[in-house]
Amino acid sequence: MSVRDDTVVTYRDHTVAAALRALPDAGPQPDLWPDLARALGERRAAMRWRYALPVALAAAVALALLLPHLAKREPAEPTAPIATHTATTPPSPLVANTGSDELSKLHLRSQTLERWIAAVSAHAPQNSRDLMAAVEFEDLIGLVDLQLGATRSNADALPLWRQRVALLEDLATIRGSAFAIAANDAGATRTAPTSPTQFN
Amino acid sequence: MQQPATKAQASASEYSVSAISFQIDIPDTLIARARRGDVGAIEQIYRAFERPAYTLALRMLGNADSARETVHDAMLRLLERIGQFRGEAPFWGWLRQIVVNEALMRLRRERAVVFEELPDDDATPGGGPSPWAFADTAQLERALARLPALTRSVLWLYHVEEYTHQEIARMTGNSVSFSKSQVARGIGHLRAMLEPHTPQRQQEVAPCLSATTP
Numbered sequence: 001m002s003v004r005d006d007t008v009v010t011y012r013d014h015t016v017a018a019a020l021r022a023l024p025d026a027g028p029q030p031d032l033w034p035d036l037a038r039a040l041g042e043r044r045a046a047m048r049w050r051y052a053l054p055v056a057l058a059a060a061v062a063l064a065l066l067l068p069h070l071a072k073r074e075p076a077e078p079t080a081p082i083a084t085h086t087a088t089t090p091p092s093p094l095v096a097n098t099g100s101d102e103l104s105k106l107h108l109r110s111q112t113l114e115r116w117i118a119a120v121s122a123h124a125p126q127n128s129r130d131l132m133a134a135v136e137f138e139d140l141i142g143l144v145d146l147q148l149g150a151t152r153s154n155a156d157a158l159p160l161w162r163q164r165v166a167l168l169e170d171l172a173t174i175r176g177s178a179f180a181i182a183a184n185d186a187g188a189t190r191t192a193p194t195s196p197t198q199f200n
Numbered sequence: 201m202q203q204p205a206t207k208a209q210a211s212a213s214e215y216s217v218s219a220i221s222f223q224i225d226i227p228d229t230l231i232a233r234a235r236r237g238d239v240g241a242i243e244q245i246y247r248a249f250e251r252p253a254y255t256l257a258l259r260m261l262g263n264a265d266s267a268r269e270t271v272h273d274a275m276l277r278l279l280e281r282i283g284q285f286r287g288e289a290p291f292w293g294w295l296r297q298i299v300v301n302e303a304l305m306r307l308r309r310e311r312a313v314v315f316e317e318l319p320d321d322d323a324t325p326g327g328g329p330s331p332w333a334f335a336d337t338a339q340l341e342r343a344l345a346r347l348p349a350l351t352r353s354v355l356w357l358y359h360v361e362e363y364t365h366q367e368i369a370r371m372t373g374n375s376v377s378f379s380k381s382q383v384a385r386g387i388g389h390l391r392a393m394l395e396p397h398t399p400q401r402q403q404e405v406a407p408c409l410s411a412t413t414p
Contacts, residue, residue, distance in 0.1 A: 016387060017359040019332035019340060025255040028268045032254075033246060036275055037239065043276065044237070
């Protein structure tokens with residue numbers, strides 16, 4: 001009834017094994033599943049926090065770092081050459097309702113620059129340094145767009161539109177020379193997509 | 201009153217091989233669903249293994265509450281790590297190892313139990329007939345319950361779960377000879393505790409043998 005264990009010098013008595021295996025099995029009483037399901041839910045919620053909290057903190061830190069940069073840029077007047085207004089997209093309701101000339105002009109200029117950048121970006125090769133810088137500006141523009149989405153008044157929106165145009169001009173500068181912006185404006189207008197480029 | 205069986209409870213029976221065996225094959229699709237966080241799949245896995253997992257923990261720990269907590273912790277650990285399961289070894293083997301580790305950790309926490317030693321006097325396995333073959337379930341249960349927890353655990357892991365002495369030594373953090381001695385002592389004690397009942401059992405099984413006595 002005994003067999004030799006292959007790994008050590010001992011004998012495995014199958015009569016013991018059979019007797020022990022013949023003992024009745026048992027299940028947890030009361031049912032363990034409700035407790036387990038609850039604990040599982042709590043653990044998942046904790047896991048979500050474990051991931052969500054660092055992301056939220058990182059976002060907050062990024063915002064804290066970016067805001068001073070944006071605030072510094074806000075009063076700056078546009079320096080890049082301004083392309084001819086060829087906006088085909090109607091102004092947003094927010095802008096349309098303001099009656100503010102400056103806001104309308106900023107919106108149209110923003111559209112023009114977006115179209116030009118979209119046209120140039122599709123054809124012009126970029127070196128890695130310019131590409132990285134462009135990506136940074138696109139991120140900043142995305143951030144401004146987020147803030148614009150949360151504005152409730154024209155007074156709040158105006159400085160953000162100024163920022164947006166300034167950032168677009170910087171992006172345009174990276175994408176090409178000031179001369180090229182003006183020179184290519186007409187071509188960009190012809191090849192522009194019907195909707196503005198999204199940067200966020 | 202009997203609780204109505206849930207869908208997962210009903211499905212669990214499809215995977216069962218034997219009431220006490222851990223060797224239950226789970227479909228890969230069920231594991232994949234559990235990995236994605238499907239609660240229904242998780243419950244099906246739990247239902248498939250709740251009895252073998254609880255029985256193993258109960259035999260090792262000898263206490264229903266501790267066994268329940270061990271299964272609870274082992275299942276949570278399993279579900280935490282299910283994403284790491286690569287399918288190189290059977291799923292049941294992986295889960296069984298988690299249950300064993302949880303039970304051993306619990307035993308280690310109760311150090312007084314771990315270091316409880318059996319006297320050497322009757323530790324050696326005797327010859328003759330195997331008394332456990334004649335003992336009824338209640339007698340064997342009682343004798344098993346009287347063994348020190350670690351001895352009982354090693355005995356169960358070796359004889360029922362068929363771990364090798366090397367594996368048991370590794371899991372318990374002891375030597376191979378420790379595992380062997382625990383098995384030998386456990387068997388010796390079981391024999392000693394069950395042997396007094398053997399003549400009675402023999403009489404019950406074969407009364408004709410006693411009838412020959414003048």
